[in-house]
Amino acid sequence: xxxxxxxxxxxxxxxxxxxxxxxxxxxxxxxxxxxxxxxxxxxxxxxxxxxxxxxxxxxxxxxxxxxxxxxxxxxxxxxxxxxxxxxxxxxxxxxxxxxxxxxxxxxxxxxxxxxxxxxxxxxxxxxxxxxxxxxxxxxxxxxxxxxxxxxxxxxxxxxxxxxxxxxxxxxxxxxxxxxxxxxxxxxxxxxxxxxxxxxxxxxxxxxxxxxxxxxxxxxxxxxxxxxxxxxxxxxxxxxxxxxxxxxxxxxxxxxxxxxxxxxxxxxxxxxxxxxxxxxxxxxxxxxxxxxxxxxxxxxxxxxxxxxxxxxxxxxxxxxxxxxxxxxxxxxxxxxxxxxxxxxxxxxxxx
Amino acid sequence: xxxxxxxxxxxxxxxxxxxxxxxxxxxxxxxxxxxxxxxxxxxxxxxxxxxxxxxxxxxxxxxxxxxxxxxxxxxxxxxxxxxxxxxxxxxxxxxxxxxxxxxxxxxxxxxxxxxxxxxxxxxxxxxxxxxxxxxxxxxxxxxxxxxxxxxxxxxxxxxxxxxxxxxxxxxxxxxxxxxxxxxxxxxxxxxxxxxxxxxxxxxxxxxxxxxxxxxxxxxxxxxxxxxxxxxxxxxxxxxxxxxxxxxxxxxxxxxxxxxxxxxxxxxxxxxxxxxxxxxxxxxxxxxxxxxxxxxxxxxxxxxxxxxxxxxxxxxxxxxxxxxxxxxxxxxxxxxxxxxxxxxxxxxxxx
Ligand SMILES: CC(C)[C@H](C(=O)O)[C@@H](O)C(=O)O
Ligand SMILES: CC(C)[C@H](C(=O)O)[C@@H](O)C(=O)O
Numbered sequence: 001x002x003x004x005x006x007x008x009x010x011x012x013x014x015x016x017x018x019x020x021x022x023x024x025x026x027x028x029x030x031x032x033x034x035x036x037x038x039x040x041x042x043x044x045x046x047x048x049x050x051x052x053x054x055x056x057x058x059x060x061x062x063x064x065x066x067x068x069x070x071x072x073x074x075x076x077x078x079x080x081x082x083x084x085x086x087x088x089x090x091x092x093x094x095x096x097x098x099x100x101x102x103x104x105x106x107x108x109x110x111x112x113x114x115x116x117x118x119x120x121x122x123x124x125x126x127x128x129x130x131x132x133x134x135x136x137x138x139x140x141x142x143x144x145x146x147x148x149x150x151x152x153x154x155x156x157x158x159x160x161x162x163x164x165x166x167x168x169x170x171x172x173x174x175x176x177x178x179x180x181x182x183x184x185x186x187x188x189x190x191x192x193x194x195x196x197x198x199x200x201x202x203x204x205x206x207x208x209x210x211x212x213x214x215x216x217x218x219x220x221x222x223x224x225x226x227x228x229x230x231x232x233x234x235x236x237x238x239x240x241x242x243x244x245x246x247x248x249x250x251x252x253x254x255x256x257x258x259x260x261x262x263x264x265x266x267x268x269x270x271x272x273x274x275x276x277x278x279x280x281x282x283x284x285x286x287x288x289x290x291x292x293x294x295x296x297x298x299x300x301x302x303x304x305x306x307x308x309x310x311x312x313x314x315x316x317x318x319x320x321x322x323x324x325x326x327x328x329x330x331x332x333x334x335x336x337x338x339x340x341x342x343x344x345x346x347x348x349x350x
Numbered sequence: 351x352x353x354x355x356x357x358x359x360x361x362x363x364x365x366x367x368x369x370x371x372x373x374x375x376x377x378x379x380x381x382x383x384x385x386x387x388x389x390x391x392x393x394x395x396x397x398x399x400x401x402x403x404x405x406x407x408x409x410x411x412x413x414x415x416x417x418x419x420x421x422x423x424x425x426x427x428x429x430x431x432x433x434x435x436x437x438x439x440x441x442x443x444x445x446x447x448x449x450x451x452x453x454x455x456x457x458x459x460x461x462x463x464x465x466x467x468x469x470x471x472x473x474x475x476x477x478x479x480x481x482x483x484x485x486x487x488x489x490x491x492x493x494x495x496x497x498x499x500x501x502x503x504x505x506x507x508x509x510x511x512x513x514x515x516x517x518x519x520x521x522x523x524x525x526x527x528x529x530x531x532x533x534x535x536x537x538x539x540x541x542x543x544x545x546x547x548x549x550x551x552x553x554x555x556x557x558x559x560x561x562x563x564x565x566x567x568x569x570x571x572x573x574x575x576x577x578x579x580x581x582x583x584x585x586x587x588x589x590x591x592x593x594x595x596x597x598x599x600x601x602x603x604x605x606x607x608x609x610x611x612x613x614x615x616x617x618x619x620x621x622x623x624x625x626x627x628x629x630x631x632x633x634x635x636x637x638x639x640x641x642x643x644x645x646x647x648x649x650x651x652x653x654x655x656x657x658x659x660x661x662x663x664x665x666x667x668x669x670x671x672x673x674x675x676x677x678x679x680x681x682x683x684x685x686x687x688x689x690x691x692x693x694x695x696x697x698x699x700x
Contacts, residue, residue: 089544097545121582123473140490140511145548151555155515157548161490165505192596194439195447198495198507205501225603232471232582232607246542250600253575257582 005038006312009069009277014047014091015286016296016339017075023298023343024073024305027324031309031317031350042069048079048091048286057094063102067276071308072099074281075301080288093143100136103276105269106167107174108136108245109307110252110283112235117330118260126236128259131182133175133240134248136269138167139199141245163199163244168206174272175242176214186239187211187219190227190247203244227251231258256283263297264329266304270311278311280304294338299325302346324349355388356662359419359627364397364441365636366646366689367425373648373693374423374655377674381659381667381700392419398429398441398636407444413452417626421658422449424631425651430638443493450486453626455619456517457524458486458595459657460602460633462585467680468610476586478609481532483525483590484598486619488517489549491595513549513594518556524622525592526564536589537561537569540577540597553594577601581608606633613647614679616654620661630658644688649675652696674699 010025012018025041032039044062051057066072077096079086099105114120114128138161145159172189179187189207193200204221211219222230224247230237231254243251256265265283282300290296306321324346337345360375362368375391382389394412401407416422427446429436450458464470464478488511495509522539529537539557543550554571561569572580574597580587581604593601606615615633632650640646656671674696687695 089547089550092544093547121472121474123471140509141545143547145511145546147548147552149515153515155552157513157552159490159511159513159546159549161495161509161511163507163509165499165503169503192599194442195491195596195599196495196509197439197443197493198497199509200439202497202505202507225599228578228600228604229607229612232604233611246545249542249545249575250578254578254582254604257579261583262579 004036005040006032007040007068007070008042009066009072010041010043011046011072011074012043013075013077013286014049015076015078015288015291017047017077017286019292019294019339020282020296020298020301021073021075023339024301026343027302027321027347027350028073028305028309030347031320032314034350035314035317037314046095047077048083048086051086051091057091058098063098066099067103069277071277071312072279073305073308074279076282076284076286078286078288097141099279100269103269103279104271104273105136105279106171107268107270107272108134108248109268109270110134110248110255111266112252112255112259114259115264115326115329117332118264120258120260122232122235122258125258126234128235130235130238130255131178131240132248132252132255133171133178133242134252135167135171135243135245138163139245161196161199161246163202165202165206168202169210170272172203172206172210172242173213175240176210176217179217179240180214182239184239185217187217188238188241189219189221190224190241190243190251191221192224192247194223199244207242224250228254231255252283262300264299264303266300266307268304268307268311278308280308280311294340296339298339298343299329302343320350321346354386355390356382357390357418357420358392359416359422360391360393361396361422361424362393363425363427363636364399365426365428365638365641367397367427367636369642369644369689370632370646370648370651371423371425373689374651376693377652377671377697377700378423378655378659380697381670382664384700385664385667387664396445397427398433398436401436401441407441408448413449416449417453419627421627421662422629423655423658424629426632426634426636428636428638447491449629450619453619453629454621454623455486455629456521457618457620457622458484458598459618459620460484460598460605461616462602462605462609464609465614465676465679467682468614470608470610472582472585472608475608476584478585480585480588480605481528481590482598482602482605483521483528483592484602485517485521485593485595488513489595511546511549511596513552515552515556518552519560520622522553522556522560522592523563525590526560526567529567529590530564532589534589535567537567538577538588538591539569539571540574540591540593540601541571542574542597544573549594557592574600578604581605602633612650614649614653616650616657618654618657618661628658628661630654630661644690646689648689648693649679652693670700671696
């Protein structure tokens with residue numbers, strides 16, 4: 001990557017993916033131009049629709065090509081729920097999760113902030129401003145399970161959660177680093193170590209050990225069940241949450257819901273060692289029911305583009321996007337605008 | 351069990367367990383006396399305190415003795431979080447979970463109802479009235495995991511989720527039966543089958559198959575992450591949720607939070623085949639921080655006693671307890687009363 005060129009891979013995907021990605025690109029192009037940076041884009045056709053046309057999920061050649069890019073902007077993938085032509089979950093696993101695993105996106109970063117002017121389903125949300133550092137390459141997501149005597153009365157189905165010292169330590173250290181840079185400097189480990197003893201204790205021991213390197217960061221622990229309670233009774237208690245792949249999946253959807261919905265929730269799938277490009281995507285899915293109607297909120301995609309710039313070192317540009325989003329969101333007042341109208345407004349403001 | 355005697359096992363446990371159990375017994379004694387039923391009680395000392403004194407979690411002889419009872423009323427167990435003398439989670443696993451597994455409590459029943467007069471953290475909760483049927487004897491709770499190269503940089507920790515056709519089918523059928531008896535007749539399967547393929551598909555296929563037996567019950571599916579969103583944006587959409595042991599643990603704490611807190615959430619660990627006694631317990635824990643101060647809300651324990659009566663066939667008595675609780679809760683107005691004052695008021699009203 002040259003300092004003045006971003007070699008960007010774009011995977012718009014399915015459903016509302018292309019629409020929201022178009023707005024993210026609109027904003028991205030505007031803000032990087034102002035910085036004198038060239039944005040080179042390579043678009044990739046991948047997703048459920050592509051699978052229907054070609055039978056391809058993520059060919060090796062495409063994966064290798066993606067590796068040559070500086071970063072990936074990702075829209076959303078997934079078939080319509082009623083579409084029985086597509087084996088359920090195949091796009092998610094063989095495309096989205098394959099990208100996260102192959103490109104070693106071990107930090108799945110999901111910030112949660114209740115922006116001014118945004119309604120929360122909580123009557124007393126308080127000042128919600130935390131980030132979730134979700135592990136992205138291990139845990140129950142590894143696909144190590146099986147079926148014995150499938151379809152019979154004696155079927156046994158297993159799912160194996162794999163957790164390694166290597167995998168847990170690097171994400172825990174990343175979370176501590178992020179906590180150390182935030183004013184409150186507070187880290188909460190979320191797990192279920194009273195039941196998932198082996199994985200849970202690896203996580204707990206690792207947090208205790210890495211904490212020694214960050215004397216200014218305080219840390220506590222919550223079981224995942226208790227964490228969901230605090231999410232609705234006192235979400236302002238959270239600063240940095242670190243957790244495994246599955247608990248992170250659950251808690252970040254809940255976090256998105258209490259901060260105004262997944263239309264606003266951005267995420268980064270980050271390889272902090274920079275051995276492969278990181279990928280930025282809204283937390284929401286492809287929402288086939290509203291696709292192609294300019295009804296989707298592109299804010300989450302736009303904020304994901306800001307995370308992308310931040311990761312590539314363009315902090316000022318990232319902050320300009322976030323500021324433009326904050327201003328736009330504050331002025332919304334429940335007004336209904338088209339996907340592109342929101343993108344236009346934010347692009348105009350950056 | 352003779353029709354006119356209930357041979358009850360009581361496990362008050364730790365922390366606030368004994369206090370809330372005392373109130374549940376107060377109400378139970380009153381209501382069964384009115385039905386002409388004799389309540390025989392056998393109290394068992396078990397829990398963290400008992401472990402400190404004796405090193406025992408759940409001796410085989412005690413387990414066998416418990417098997418001879420009609421039902422178990424359980425308070426709460428667990429050491430104070432700071433108490434490092436007790437290996438973390440040992441009481442939960444070797445006592446509470448051992449009871450659920452040994453006594454084949456495959457239906458972990460957790461009703462969620464927003465009672466009149468009770469505050470919800472949601473600004474617009476709507477009419478929340480659903481039950482969660484959580485599988486109680488399988489899934490990631492089976493304790494089948496391990497640690498390789500523990501404590502080294504090469505540690506690998508695994509957790510295995512075990513799911514059987516036998517285990518899934520019986521709990522799914524129970525959930526359909528319950529849905530069939532409710533006015534809305536709607537069942538929602540909560541899982542994560544796009545990632546946990548093997549277990550998820552067993553659950554999905556089983557729901558499809560058992561649905562054939564209940565033509566009047568409609569059913570849908572939500573991923574666990576999406577389910578947490580609906581819990582805070584539209585909880586009134588739920589009627590009967592059926593889900594696995596871990597997802598059920600998570601979703602029921604969240605459900606308790608949105609319906610006014612775990613001070614009100616009751617649960618039954620039920621063996622529907624009646625090959626062993628079922629166990630009834632508040633969803634809350636032992637809350638060592640407020641133990642012995644008469645600050646705990648015994649309502650969840652009292653409602654658990656109502657579930658116990660319902661299970662033993664004393665429906666009228668169970669309904670009298672629920673009605674008394676509803677009336678009491680409606681009159682609370684945020685008033686602070688002692689544990690025993692709440693118990694007295696409800697006992698007086700049954
Ligand atoms: C689509 C699905 C595989 C994915 C996940 O479970 O990680 C999604 O829910 C997310 O949170 O990004
Ligand atoms: C104490 C713990 C083992 C238990 C569980 O995880 O089932 C509790 O959280 C519950 O929900 O009853």
